[in-house]
Every structure is written in structure tokens, then in C-alpha cells.
Amino acid sequence: MRLIIAECSVDYAGRLSAHLPRAKRLLVMKADGSVLVHSDSGSYKPLNWMNPPCTVSVLTPSAEQALVGVQQVWQVQQAKTDDVLMISIFEVLSDISHELGDDPGLIKDGVEKHLQELLADQLHLIEEGASLIRREYFTAIGPVDILLRDANGSTVAIELKRRGDIDGVEQLTRYLELLNRDPLLAPVRGIFAAQEIKPQARKLAEDRGIECLVLDYDAMRGIDDGRPRLF
Known part of the structure; x- marks a missing residue:
């Protein structure tokens, strides 16, 4: 650098x-x-x-x-x-x-990492027929939490947060801009997923054509019968 x-x-x-x-x-x-x-x-x-x-x-x-x-x-x-x-x-x-060397990447907190693992195993919560491409899909500006193909074969990028705010939407926007330059992936749509999404973040996401997914952590762990809601 x-x-x-x-x-x-x-x-x-x-x-x-x-x-x-x-x-x-x-x-x-x-x-x-x-x-x-x-x-x-x-x-x-x-x-x-x-x-x-x-x-x-x-x-x-x-x-x-x-x-x-x-x-x-x-x-x-x-x-x-x-x-x-x-x-x-x-x-x-x-x-x-300075030569910084290879970076090990962001280590997510326990809940956020577990949410990623759970959602990757429960892609039906996104939509039936979805298939995983990769977790932590590497890009030049950082890893996309989950990259998948929907039932129609289109690429979907998912950014996961415990609490979803504007910065998370901005982060996903940058990923989408980069991914959509790749002809092997484009067109790529985005889903912003979190246990709680702030109103300002939801509005920004909607304005940018990004879907919002509210996750019920306990339900995904099988503690109760609640289900995530896709808006």
C-alpha cells in the first residue's frame, strides 16, 4: 500500500x-x-x-x-x-x-457468522429452488456473505447484518455494482438481510431495488416456529 x-x-x-x-x-x-x-x-x-x-x-x-x-x-x-x-x-x-501481505478478512461476531451459516443451509427462506454458489464470495472490495442462484438461474447477492443500517445497504450497493460488471454473473440482484432493519436503511434499499429480509434467529435455530419475512 x-x-x-x-x-x-x-x-x-x-x-x-x-x-x-x-x-x-x-x-x-x-x-x-x-x-x-x-x-x-x-x-x-x-x-x-x-x-x-x-x-x-x-x-x-x-x-x-x-x-x-x-x-x-x-x-x-x-x-x-x-x-x-x-x-x-x-x-x-x-x-x-508498506507491504501489508495477505489479509485474513473480516471475522464476524458469533451471531452474524451463525446467521450466515443458517441461511446458507435454509435457502428456501429466500425462495424455493435457490442453490448456493458460495459463502464469503471473494471480490476485490471484500467478501459477499452469500452468493446464490435463484430458481430462474439468476445470481443473488446477500449481505447479512445483525442490525441493518444505511452503511450495510451502501456496502451491498458497492458489491452489486462490482458483480454486475462480470458477464458470467450479471444480472445480479441484492437482498439485505438482518434481524432488524432500520426504516432509513429499508427506504434506501427499496430506492435502489434491493430487497429486505428480516431474519428470526431463534426460528432459524429451531427454537420456535417463527419465520423470516421477505418484503
Whole structure:
């Protein structure tokens, strides 16, 4: 992983256009090929980013850019789309690299992990005829909890939480965006599953075409006869 503190401006062009004026920022270049632009305030999320696979080219600034102090221009090009991130570097304050090695992945708490195991064994709760592709299906941005095929042969990605909030819906949205780029899987629909789903998360999921599944943990363990409800 490479971490750069730099004074820079950033321009994004693709499905939409965005501009970040000149300021000091953290640029993260990860081994998976992703590039993220962070600020020191506002949110833990990047201000802008480019998902892998992408290529980074260092360009000589134009005469106009050089006149205002730009030293380098980094062009981050998405390999599968026309999306491009242009980072104009005015000054590099720090540039360090670390080899992090293989990551063992997220270890879920006991209930969440057990929910995943139970639902993978009870796919009829999703729909009759569903078949498991894999639990913890690996992607470049993290593992999808459950990937399955429904009775019609379409791919379904499931994100599981104990308590479902907006962050979980955002996480599933990112997975769906990535999975739907794979012609062997697309089209992929999403199901957000949790023991409890907050109203704001349900509304966001519905707006994005994601189904919500409320899970009854005790019923799935056979403690009572309650059943999950698919909305």
C-alpha cells in the first residue's frame, strides 16, 4: 500500500463529473489497484475513488497547469469503463509504501457468522429452488456473505447484518455494482438481510431495488416456529 500526503486538486469524469479544489489530502494506492482520495475531516469515506482494475499514468502538466504550480498529473483510468480520475499534484509532503501481505478478512461476531451459516443451509427462506454458489464470495472490495442462484438461474447477492443500517445497504450497493460488471454473473440482484432493519436503511434499499429480509434467529435455530419475512 502506498500512502501519499499531497497538496492536490482532483477531477473525476465518467457517469458524472466532480471537482475537488486544491487542498492537502491523503492519496491511497492499494495493491488491488484501487485509488482513494481522503480528507482529514467530514467522513471516514473517501472524497473520490477509482475501483480496480485501473491504471495510473504520470503525465507532464500542460503549460497552463505548470504556470499555477502543478508538478505532476496522475491519470487514473478505469480499465472497463471510460471513467477517469485526474489528480493534479502541486506538492508531495509525504510518500511512503508498506507491504501489508495477505489479509485474513473480516471475522464476524458469533451471531452474524451463525446467521450466515443458517441461511446458507435454509435457502428456501429466500425462495424455493435457490442453490448456493458460495459463502464469503471473494471480490476485490471484500467478501459477499452469500452468493446464490435463484430458481430462474439468476445470481443473488446477500449481505447479512445483525442490525441493518444505511452503511450495510451502501456496502451491498458497492458489491452489486462490482458483480454486475462480470458477464458470467450479471444480472445480479441484492437482498439485505438482518434481524432488524432500520426504516432509513429499508427506504434506501427499496430506492435502489434491493430487497429486505428480516431474519428470526431463534426460528432459524429451531427454537420456535417463527419465520423470516421477505418484503
